[in-house]
Amino acid sequence: MNPAAAEVRSSIRTVLASWAGLVSDERRLQPPSREIPTLARFLGRHIQWLTRHPAAGDMAEEIRDLARNARNLAYPNSVRRVPVGSCPESDCAGELFAHIRAHDDLHPSEIICTLSPCHSWPVTCWARLARQIHIRKGERA
Numbered sequence: 001m002n003p004a005a006a007e008v009r010s011s012i013r014t015v016l017a018s019w020a021g022l023v024s025d026e027r028r029l030q031p032p033s034r035e036i037p038t039l040a041r042f043l044g045r046h047i048q049w050l051t052r053h054p055a056a057g058d059m060a061e062e063i064r065d066l067a068r069n070a071r072n073l074a075y076p077n078s079v080r081r082v083p084v085g086s087c088p089e090s091d092c093a094g095e096l097f098a099h100i101r102a103h104d105d106l107h108p109s110e111i112i113c114t115l116s117p118c119h120s121w122p123v124t125c126w127a128r129l130a131r132q133i134h135i136r137k138g139e140r141a
Contacts, residue, residue: 008070012036015062019043023050078102087113088132094119096133 016039023046024031032042043050050056072078084096094115101109111129113119121129 002073004073008066008073009036012066012070013039015066016040016043019050019059019062022053022055026053078105084111085133086136087115087119088129088136089113089116089119092116092119096129 013034013036016036017034020032020039020042023029023043027046027049032038050059053059078101080098080100082098082100084098087094087096092113092115094113096111096113096119098111099109101107109123111121111126
């Protein structure tokens with residue numbers, strides 16, 4: 001178990017439980033269990049009320065900070081790997097993944113095929129790639 005991940009998870013639970021407690025107390029409701037998905041659903045059901053609460057800005061800031069901490073832990077080198085779909089190159093069964101990097105990263109973001117490193121597209125070609133993927137899906141349909 002990663003101690004840093006456990007700490008972030010604990011912080012997420014504590015913050016969500018605190019805001020759920022505020023909702024429960026002020027709206028005279030039964031508080032939810034302290035499981036993160038349950039807390040998140042509970043807060044989601046009361047989001048309209050929360051957005052009108054005087055502490056809404058504080059809640060948004062705390063949750064933004066938690067999300068940033070979790071994201072930085074999950075992606076320590078600031079590269080996110082996002083599945084895109086099937087490679088549009090003929091006779092290639094590879095899958096495409098976008099490697100999204102921070103603006104200040106020395107390497108550019110790109111989309112890369114899992115089978116052929118020659119099948120890669122820089123950000124400037126992503127619109128053209130999207131058309132290629134769409135055409136290939138149409139051919140298969």
